[in-house]
Amino acid sequence: MTGTSRFQWLPLGVLASAQALLVFNIATLKISIEGIVTAFDTSSGTVKTAIIMYSLVVAASVLASTRLAILVGARRIFRISLALFGAAMAVMAWSPNAGVLVGAQMAAGAAAAVLTPASVQLIANHYSGEHRAIALGRLSAIRSLSLAPAFLIAGAIDTWIDWRITFTLLLLLATVIYVCSSFLRQDRGLLLRPITATEWTGLAAVALALLLIGLGSDNLTNWGVFRAKPEAPFSPLDLSPALLGMVFGTALIKLVLVWLRRRHVGGWLGAMQLLNTPEQRSMLLSIFTIAAVSSAVTFLIPLYIEIVQGRSSLHTAYALVPFTVASFVGALLVGRFSSSPVIRNATRLAFIAVGMGLVWLGAIVRNDWSDASVVLSLALVGLGEGALATMLFKALAAAAPMEVSADVEPLCSATSHFAAAVGAALAGAMVIGVLSLNVNQHLARNPAIDSELRAHLDLNRVAFISNDRLQQALENSPLTPEHIANVVQINTDARLFALKLSFFALAGLTFVGLLPLVRVRTDTSRRRRSHRASVPAEPR
Secondary structure, eight states: OOHHHHHHHHHHHHHHHHHHHHHHHHHHHHHTHHHHHHHHTOOHHHHHHHHHHHHHHHHHHHHHHHHHHHHTOHHHHHHHHHHHHHHHHHHHHTOOSHHHHHHHHHHHHHHHHHHHHHHHHHHHHHOOHHHHHHHHHHHHHHHHHTHHHHHHHHHHHHHHSOHHHHHHHHHHHHHHHHHHGGGSOOOOOOOOSOOOHHHHHHHHHHHHHHHHHHHHHHTHHHHOSSBOOTTSSOOGGGBOHHHHHHHHHHHHHHHHHHHHHHHTOOGGGGGGGGGGSHHHHHHHHHHHHHHHHHHHHHHHHHHIIIIISOOOHHHHHHHHHHHHHHHHHHHHHHTTOOOHHHHHHHHHHHHHHHHHHHHHHHHHOOSSOOHHHHHHHHHHHHHHHHHHHHHHHHHHHHHSOGGGGGGHHHHHHHHHHHHHHHHHHHHHHHHHHHHHHHHHHHHHHOTTSOHHHHTTSOGGGOOOOOHHHHHHHHTTSSOOHHHHHHHHHHHHHHHHHHHHHHHHHHHHHHHHHHHHHHHHHHHHHHHHHHHHHHSOOOOO
16 A cells, blocks of 8 residues: 555544544443443433533534534634534543533533534545545544444453443543644645624524523423422422423424524524424434434333343343444445435335334333344334434435525434434433333332331432442331342332333334324325415416
């Protein structure tokens, strides 16, 4: 290999390695639930919160971060964000408690929001013409291709050694990439025009809205769904702060859209105007739905395997690999679709495949389950998810006006990460809420456990934990071994019911996500027929 060819592909290798870092971080977090829970003596909600905060920070920052590569310089901002990510991995590896771990993931999210757009800009700096298209395609593919190895490697390390070792290795890899990034081409950055106060205000409002909705959905279990619980930090009119945050966040996004339309704001916020068009808004809602469902599934499956079954992280990785591989295959299968009728029909079939896969998964989940059945159902869900993510993005990019076409990818990225946060939050709230309700009902009906014994059980803080950890916690109570066995069995049955109901609910959400596309296409067809009918026929 000549020196010229090595230099030609060196930038792509550096940038692709940085993308793999981001994938390994979030995959390790999802695959190491039991290890993190045991290390910090906490519940699975801590891992859920870390995932949510990472995704929220990315979603809230990516629209502004996209332009930083142009304004500051792609190489400079790439190296700064890489250093920040490395520091976050160091904190993850040596974190003394769960709070520090969540903070480290927030820092990693801030770095991830900048790394991806900076990488795209650096490819534009190093490649041109056909080589640029090839480099962009391979950079996008590495995100999907590295997910399965990330699950397997992180699962093996957590099972055989310790989950902290994976983050230590990510720190070392980030250091190597930082050194190699010094060979990337230097650019000065461009300030095309001053950033107006209006744009900064709009970006801040959007970021605040996303954070309010995300934090609200993450704390539905702790603060209450409608009425505030005693643990809530405040309770105006006895309403839950979680509910208020979600309502105010949604209202704030609506106000921003109205404000953009009236003020004709463009620039950094130009892509937000896509939400004002029914067809494009329906596509974004579908992207949000499928990303939320995917995030919920990849959170619930490790929770089920490691907590319910007590299996290792490596078993979790084996179960998730078919999902990730099928997702990549689904994206490849629809990559060449260009005809609108074909894409429309394929989109419907993909939604149905995801929904039916989730129904199948909910039906076959057992405390002693068949690996083959779960693998097939997960593969069906992954196949539909990968196809939908590709087709919806292509359809949105094709429908977007030329002046905002460059901002479609960042908007889709923000939507996907925001959906990932909300999906994990709602899945966690659903499974804990159903578990708590079910445990309370079972204990109330169990004649072997009287009201005096129930008083020793903290039924207001039911957590999704393994039978071993529950039994250890109950050993310090005045419950007899027989009572403890009854409580453990109640928890086992309630936990399984909560998971099954969660998968069925996600299936329902998937079918609901199809409705906006069907309704918009029906309305569009009616308008076209009405327009043709109103056009007078040309005289012969």
